[in-house]
Amino acid sequence: MDIKETVKIALKKYDVGDVFSYLPVMQKASVLIPVFVRGGELHVLMTLRSPHLKSNAGEVCFPGGKSDPEDQDEVDTALREAKEEIGLPPEQVEVVCKLFPIINKRGLLVTPVVGFIEESFVAQANPAEVSEVFTVPLDFFRQKAAHSVYPVPRIPEPLHSFFYSDPSSGKQQHIWGLTAMLAILVAVLATQKMPEFNVGFDLDNPLAFFQHNIDLRISKL
Numbered sequence: 001m002d003i004k005e006t007v008k009i010a011l012k013k014y015d016v017g018d019v020f021s022y023l024p025v026m027q028k029a030s031v032l033i034p035v036f037v038r039g040g041e042l043h044v045l046m047t048l049r050s051p052h053l054k055s056n057a058g059e060v061c062f063p064g065g066k067s068d069p070e071d072q073d074e075v076d077t078a079l080r081e082a083k084e085e086i087g088l089p090p091e092q093v094e095v096v097c098k099l100f101p102i103i104n105k106r107g108l109l110v111t112p113v114v115g116f117i118e119e120s121f122v123a124q125a126n127p128a129e130v131s132e133v134f135t136v137p138l139d140f141f142r143q144k145a146a147h148s149v150y151p152v153p154r155i156p157e158p159l160h161s162f163f164y165s166d167p168s169s170g171k172q173q174h175i176w177g178l179t180a181m182l183a184i185l186v187a188v189l190a191t192q193k194m195p196e197f198n199v200g201f202d203l204d205n206p207l208a209f210f211q212h213n214i215d216l217r218i219s220k221l
C-alpha cells in the first residue's frame with residue numbers, strides 16, 4: 001500500500017466524530033492541516049499570519065478561522081477558511097479526519113481537520129491575512145533537534161516550540177503553542193511513532209490527554 005493510503009487508515013482511527021458535542025456552547029474555529037506526499041515523505045503546509053491582524057499577528061498557524069453561521073460543520077469552516085486565506089479549492093482537499101479540539105487563549109474551541117492536498121498545489125496567499133505560506137516535512141515535528149519547551153507567563157503547561165529553517169526560502173520560522181501541538185499530534189498519529197521528546201499523550205489513547213485538557217479548561221472558564 002502507498003504511504004497516502006497507509007496514513008489515511010492510521011488517521012481515520014482517531015476521528016472524533018461527535019465525541020465533543022457535550023461541550024457547552026462556545027465560539028468555534030477550525031483549522032485545516034493540509035498534508036501531502038513529496039519524495040515519498042509526508043509534508044504539511046503552514047502559514048505565517050499577517051503582522052496587521054488583530055490577533056496572533058505574525059505567528060505561524062494553519063489555514064483557518066472562526067466559524068460562520070453558514071458553515072454546516074467544522075469541516076466546512078476549515079475548507080472555507082483555507083479557500084479564503086490561501087486559495088485552496090475545497091474540491092482539491094481529500095478530508096481524512098477531524099481530530100481533538102483545543103481551547104485557545106481567547107476561549108475559542110479550535111477543531112483541527114486533516115486533509116490531503118496535491119503536491120502540485122500552489123498557494124495564493126490572501127495578503128490581508130497571510131504573509132507567507134511554507135511547507136515542512138511532517139517528521140520534523142517528532143525530532144528533538146529543533147524542539148524546546150517554551151515557558152509562557154500565566155500558562156501552566158510549557159508550550160512546544162520549534163525553529164524551522166526553510167531551505168526553499170532561507171527563512172527561519174518559529175512554530176509554537178497551539179500550532180506546534182497540532183503539528184506534533186498529526187506527525188505522531190500519521191507515522192504511528194512517538195516523538196523524541198515528551199508530549200503527554202500516547203498512541204493508544206491520545207483522546208484522553210486532549211479531553212482532560214479541555215475539561216480542565218472548561219471548568220475554569
Ligand SMILES: CCCC(=O)SCCNC(=O)CCNC(=O)[C@H](O)C(C)(C)COP(=O)(O)O
Nearest residue numbers: 029056059061064065066104105176177178179
Ligand atoms: C499562549 C497559548 C496560545 C498559543 O498557543 S499561541 C501560539 C502561536 N500561535 C498559534 O498557534 C496560532 C493559533 N491561532 C490560530 O490558529 C487562529 O488564530 C485560530 C484560533 C484558528 C482562529 O483563527 P483566526 O484566523 O484568528 O480567526
Ligand SMILES: Nc1ncnc2c1ncn2[C@@H]1O[C@H](COP(=O)(O)O)[C@@H](OP(=O)(O)O)[C@H]1O
Nearest residue numbers: 052053054055064065066067081084085128129
Ligand atoms: N482584510 C482584513 N484586514 C484586516 N483584518 C482582517 C481582514 N480580514 C479578516 N481579518 C481579521 O483576521 C482575523 C481572522 O479572520 P478569520 O477568522 O476569517 O480567519 C479576524 O480577526 P479576529 O481574529 O481578531 O476576530 C478578522 O477580523
Ligand SMILES: [Mg+2]
Nearest residue numbers: 063064065081
Ligand atoms: Mg484565519
